[in-house]
């Protein structure tokens with residue numbers, strides 16, 4: 008890569024929302040004034056100690072933060088290498104890291120006087136978090152979810168509805184996360200005056216990738232402190248799964264300027280990188296979709312290709328723009344794990360640690376299984392356990408039943 | 414630089430009437446029928462032709478135009494073939510303005526410079542790219558102007574007086590006023606409200622103003638043509654095309670005629686309008 012390396016990896020984006028060539032504001036004119044308003048509202052909130060204090064209060068007493076940094080003793084023994092720690096985001100209220108971001112955005116929405124919240128969701132975890140905070144603050148909530156995901160994440164659909172949200176199954180395109188996002192954008196264009204779009208990952212037009220990253224950075228900030236307390240030093244490596252990349256960015260960002268910390272993102276390799284998958288860095292190239300320039304899966308005509316992953320939360324043909332930049336600068340290494348590897352990791356973790364992970368972080372665990380044995384015993388490895396597996400148990404039961412019958 | 418668009422509006426000004434601007438998707442329902450339809454449009458009464466460039470993820474379009482894009486892609490349409498279609502049209506018509514409308518990614522992947530030069534050579538006059546606001550002018554707008562193509566910007570009900578100058582700054586050919594906050598195929602806006610919006614934009618620019626989104630009938634086209642310099646009709650034409658297809662989604666003997674007949678009715682509507690004195 009010919010690019011000059013920056014002095015700091017933590018200063019982006021610039022005032023146009025660019026991380027290198029990535030990011031930007033590729034949206035319809037109808038949305039543009041609102042996006043500029045949001046940028047201002049967020050900058051004001053960020054600088055306001057009262058906003059931070061209010062958010063910290065809810066993070067502590069409503070979300071249940073800080074989430075523990077847990078030494079996974081039996082997994083460490085089993086793999087026989089690096090000392091493995093879990094950042095336990097699955098213990099948050101609503102069962103994943105998604106709530107960190109939703110809380111922040113809902114508080115910004117309230118400051119902007121918006122009464123109607125829309126969201127897209129894949130696995131349903133972002134939808135559940137949004138429905139939860141809308142219930143808490145008495146806001147109308149509409150969640151777009153691909154029809155395929157509605158079928159494979161039923162328990163989350165039921166949960167969202169119980170929380171008072173309206174879940175709208177999306178029948179267009181591939182009927183997964185990408186199409187849910189298209190449909191949410193269509194709703195937003197139509198209801199731009201009343202509505203706040205609560206995006207679930209570090210994607211979308213500027214300022215979303217930056218704002219979502221900031222709200223998720225609590226993960227990495229806590230990890231630094233907790234690791235100091237546990238081991239008296241920084242970790243040697245970090246690893247997290249990537250759908251759009253918000254749990255990963257939240258863990259990584261506070262460590263980007265610590266050159267001694269190796270960082271790995273894990274994309275979903277689906278059936279394998281030569282077949283249907285969702286690994287946009289491994290198998291894609293830069294393009295423009297959903298408001299930003301980033302690595303995307305597409306054909307030679309620039310048509311977006313279908314992604315595939317066993318995990319609804321990773322089944323997206325793109326990745327947040329800051330990740331694309333971190334890839335091109337070489338600061339973060341992007342790996343991928345297949346459906347089968349994730350499933351094996353899910354089962355191993357359930358049996359060894361009594362923690363069934365969501366299928367999304369099971370992809371990160373799969374790479375821990377590969378990397379940890381090659382590292383020395385004093386190597387400190389942190390994996391982001393971004394969500395719990397309860398939502399996936401029916402889907403996994405079906406898959407295992409199917410295998411027995413074969 | 415005078416493009417076919419500028420020449421056409423100069424002509425219409427002399428005739429004292431507004432333009433009928435038609436939108437159809439390139440390659441819908443198949444490349445050959447699509448070219449036949451486009452060729453039939455000027456005679457039926459279309460003054461300016463917008464051709465959609467199919468894209469898998471058209472986030473500002475409603476179900477009709479989404480489906481049209483998917484039909485076209487399924488029939489093997491792509492950006493290269495869209496430009497071929499333009500060349501095919503230009504063989505027999507060198508005056509009707511052609512505007513390509515769509516999303517940025519296929520152009521970005523084709524290569525901006527190559528696209529602009531191929532489009533200009535093929536006989537394209539202007540571009541409308543939904544997901545390129547003025548904030549991203551460096552991407553395509555400025556290079557397009559340099560290449561001699563009009564870059565037609567969308568102004569919307571959320572574009573307030575403070576923002577309008579930025580939106581109009583690098584706009585050329587005409588201004589496309591999106592009459593509603595919403596996607597294509599939504600309900601029509603109240604014509605009085607639209608008239609006021611057109612007057613507001615006219616205070617900021619001398620460019621012709623065409624109004625689109627939600628115009629489905631000759632009556633609605635006529636009402637818009639009373640105030641604006643053009644009425645854009647898309648979804649209604651795409652629906653007429655779609656209704657003419659057989660159960661397998663293939664063109665029938667009626668397909669070209671159905672579209673042309675609706676265009677003729679819309680043209681009558683537009684031509685029936687009294688233009689406000691300039």
Ligand SMILES: Cc1ncc(COP(=O)(O)O)c(C=O)c1O
Pocket residue numbers: 103104129130131132133207208209248249250251252253254255319320321365367368393394395
């Ligand atoms: C538990 C969990 N982890 C990870 C993801 C992927 O999203 P991101 O890459 O933004 O963290 C999801 C998305 O649904 C999720 O539910």
